[in-house]
Amino acid sequence: MVDVGGGGGGGRLLMLILLLFSCILSATATTDPTDVTSIKAIFQSLNSPPQLGWPTANANDDPCGHSWKGITCSANRVTHIHLSNLALSGTLSYGLQDLTSLTTLDMSNNNLVGTIPYQLPPNVQRLNFAYNNLTGTVPYSISNLTSLTDLNLNHNQLQQALNVNFQNLSTLSKLDLSFNSLTGDLPQTMSSLSGITTMYLQNNQFTGTIDSLANLPLNSLNVENNNFTGWIPERLKNIDLQMGGNAWSSGPAPPPPPGTPPLHKSNQHHKSGGGRSSTGQHPSSDTINEGKKSGIGSGGIVGIVISIIFVGAIIAFFLVKRKSKKSSSDLEKLGNQSTGPLPSNEVHEITSVQTSSMLDLKKLDTSDSINLKPPPIDLHKSFEDNEFSNKPTIVKKIVTAPVDVQSYSIADLQITTGSFNVDHLIDEGSFGRVYRAQFDDGKVLAVKKIDSSVLPNDFSEDFIEIVSNISYLHHPNVTELVGYCSEHGQHLLVYEFHKNGSLHDFLHVSDEYSKPLIWNSRVKIALGTARALEYLHEVCSPSVVHKNIKSANILLDAELNPHLSDCGLANYIPNAEQILNHNAGSGYDASEVAMSGQYTFKSDVYSFGVVMLELLCGRKPFDSSRARPEQSLVRWATPQLHDIDALAKMVDPSLKGLYPVKSLSRFADVIALCVQPEPEFRPPMSEVVQSLVRLVQRANMSRRTFTFGSDHGGSLRGSDEPAIRDI
Template sequence: MFAGPAGPSAVAFLGVFLLLRVLVSVRGSTDGPDVSALNVMYNSLNSPSSLTGWTSSGGDPCGQRWKGIKCSGPSVTEIKLSGLGLTGSIGYQLSSLTSVTHLDMSMNNLRGDIPYQLPPNALHINLARNSFTGGVPYSISQMTDLTYLNLANNQLSGQLTDMFGKLPSLTFLDLSYNQLTGDLPQSFGSLSSIKTLHLQNNQFTGKIDVLAALPLENLNVQNNHFTGWVPDELKGIDNLQTQGNSWSSGPAPPRSTPRGANHRGDSSGSEDNSSKEGNGTNSGVNGAIAGIVIFVFILGLVLLVLAKRRRSSSHYIDEENLGPARPFTYLDSNNFKDLTSVEPNSSAHVKMLSTPSSFGLKPPPSDRHRSFNDTEFASKFHAKRNANPIDAPVFSLMDLQTATASFSASRIVGEGSTGHVYKAKYADGKVLAVKRIDSSHLRSGNSEDFKNLVSGICRLHHPNITELLGYCCESGHHLLVYEFQKNGSLHEFLHLSDEYSKPLTWDTRVRIALGTARAVEFLHETCSPPVIHKNIKSANILLNAELNPHLTDCGLGVLYSDTKRNLGPGYSAPECTSPSAYTLKSDVYSFGVVMLELLTGRMPFDSSKSRSEQSLACWATPQLHDIDALAKMVDPALRGLYPPKSLSRFADVIALCVQSEPEFRPPMSEVVQALLRCEQRTSLNRRGGGDLGASRRSDDSDYHY
């Protein structure tokens, strides 16, 4: 009976209600950043079917009850995915999960580095029993509320940095069964709440005195390389395990007790005993320490004077004290000269630092001021130069770890046979590329081999070669720091983009080939001795903002032990059956394959094609002189916009480079000249408008990258 007047309003109310329900269901009840972070995690975990409810994009984790997810209101607060057989990695957007307090991904098959950015407000993190590599992420140092951290049973390596100074709430830390090295960081001493610390089965070294003042109840340092003595303060721990180290025998020497060492409430000594023993014993110890300090100070002063005397006598000449000038040769940039021929007022006239005679030091050996013949001096000069031949800045490991998010998998921009390349971002906006060399590629695996490698790379300066900006050789890490090229590699442009999203014009392709050829020409014909690259491929040709090429990995050929494995399918010349067979002409062949990629847009080896077309060089070479076949081979992304005469010249150069007999391949200087003519032909066509496509689409600015 109320249907008449009330009907329209009721219908309107019902419509609004349904509309709101639809809007809520579309929007979801979970915060957007949380949804995005879990989408990324799901994709990084290879989209496992065991994660019911999860999706690769969108969804509503809180409203739809995704497996392992707990929420408080619209915010995700817990992620518990332990023991589900998950593979892949965790993802790179965990820092967006600002409300997550509990993250448990333990007992899976996760690989790669632990992400640099973990949920920033987490209280409990368990990533144990996976296959994580890399180091312990430094961002943990900012997680001030963290109480539980378990990274045991992974493959973590490297030294622990001082990242524990701001973790006053941490009560449980387990780093056992990894490959961590070096001394324990001093910031361990700031873990004022720690109860359980497991460090067993690593490769830690040094003493454990930094742990003496901690309120530990469970401590396991078994099977490391610790030395010294177990502090008395730790011996009262009920659950203490120290076997498998190189502890010193005999009584420990006296040492001053750190402040606050009595965290465990040891009351065995009365106040009286403390004062008496402290006043007697400590005064004696302090007196002994003071005597040692004074002795060390005097000894250091004497050694300093000796060192200064030695340096001054090696590098300065005191004509007044030596009497008549004695012939002494020095090496300038080109040849040897005799100081006796230098004018008295010239800049080469130098004085020797004087040393006070009151110290009673013996005079330096007489041969320090004798003259050397050219052979003797050259020998000494080169010996000294080889002791420190590197002319490149040294970067600190901590700075590089911070800039690369502890070498996070999310920062990897390249991957080669010798190691990964990471993007390093600094607070001032500077971006660099850091290549981490796998130590297994160094002949003896030591730092000296790496420094010799850096020394060789330092001399490779060319506009089309990626510049080495510095290096780091610290704590078992071997890192090369390069300039960063914002447009990535030629491989990405040609093979990893949509067909028309990043087209390279014909002019740009010729310019890339010419610039790369000039870089290889420099290595082969300017450097002395010549440098064989051994890894020329499109992935090692980086493009700057103007799409000019920069050849990278120059000077790393000495690291390659297996040429076929290093180059990848399709690039190796027929003669490259072993590293010793690789020559300059093998580089020419690989460069020819890169030119084929520029011409055709095809991969050097594509298993998805028929057997006769899988190898680009084998398929394309017989057709390079066939005009009709050549036109069909051209990259479709060019859309026919290329000068035919320039294309024909380009194909002629390729045919010369990829000949099966090494002796018939041209030197790179001839390749450069041929490509210059090809570029000139392109320019003439562009000005005259005589060739197809040149007048309609010739400028790179017509394309949008």
């Protein structure tokens, strides 16, 4: 009995110990390591603020187990981050996409600067960055936050157009973008916000209409103090609408298009508490009741309107037929009449039936007062012979030369380039040769003489349109178009000149004056080029695919800042892709380009990754002089990018080991993403920019630690070596 009792007591004691041990484990649960890394990155990007009280010792790396301020967890995953009103400075952290269980991120009412990172928590529901000093754009990646219910970015300094696709944001119920400097029209995809109830867009610089918001289930909408135009959609007049400070159209709105459903009865009554502007005209109850008494609903009115239009079209058809039977003498009299303006009805009748072949656009007067003279008429061909019902009227767009670029004569450019002498030749690319032009006033420009095989002699008007399109591209890292020439069948573009030539020459053409690029310069060149591509892909409207990214098209100024050349050229030149495909085998093109011949944003990203490989290794993308396994740079380098020992052996020998290992590894990580064989897995350029910015930011923080640390002081800052090792 004693033995049995002793055994029972031991069993109970063992159970008690196990229970106590499990309680201790649950009390000190270790946070998911990925979440810990992300939380640390947030702490570092905020300049390690002491007011948070987060521990810095590795032994306490457990925000869930030790209840860090502002952090809420479920099990071992971080689910909420509330860090508002804490006077935090610094920037928003990168790598937030690793917080896959995070549903709330609130960093509002602080002093944060910089841009909103492209990488955001993928399952976040509430995102609040309001009342900070954030700049840049609203990142396109918000389009992928399919669980988002509340987005608040108000009172920042966000700029440019709202480049977000709202089609997948059906759960979004509140959107606040107020008090920023956002521009452009509202995206049409806003009409897909089926769950939206509150929207604040006031105090921006939005333009266009708000028609895309007409059928949304909104209860409250504020669009005050923008540049909106057009009419207020009828449905929005019956919600809490604030709309002052815009340029709304006055007078009655145009009738809805045929097939538009009638307003619901519930929308025919005002809601209380409206703050509406007096410019919006509500239909009176008398008008509504009168429609009901007459028995004609909105559907009947639409039917009557359609019937009137149909009858009017038949009458107009017979009038035109009657006009077409005028005698030849009448037509001759019409063709020879004085240059005085025609009566408006006759002008309308003539212009409505002329084909594109009748238009002589070159003779159109572009002055303020245009004399309306009828076009020449073929007297040997009756109006019946023209197949108006079968041939659509095509009116060619009148393109004028841009005012912000200069028109040069061919004689001027011949003088400045020594009649395009080979001594002035800078480069020979896919579309033509580039010459150095020296002007009498000391100015030096670059003249691109486009081959006649690229643009035919009779391409003058279309060339002016190309010039006009390229002239709108303005970015610090894009080579600026200065002027053009289109004479005697010659087509030339005049660009700003950069004295340090191309990146290709810097890396691969050595002479007694050339110096190798230090690591800092290589990172700066990569970041500047990435920003240029981000501008073309994600800022320009319409977007621009470069199609010809290579080191020879990256020009360096006196401070080694990069300037991407040939931007927009391949987008507007006919058959540009065929011309570029003839140069296949350079090592810059992605595999899908070789298969389809088509260039995309993703193929640009691949080519940029190849340029980064050039910067890393100092090798050409394809070098037939090397052993066969090493001829293709991408094929040779890609398997070694994540091996730190192999990576050290790949680095350009001209660097002589003067580079930081961590920076080198992160640089290689970006390359690996860009040159992935599957285009869908390559990142957008905005994400590439963010990764390179993060690389530089980490390096700058390390530099501050190195410079001001107690062990090193600042004694080494007088030499160049610490600066070389910074990034």
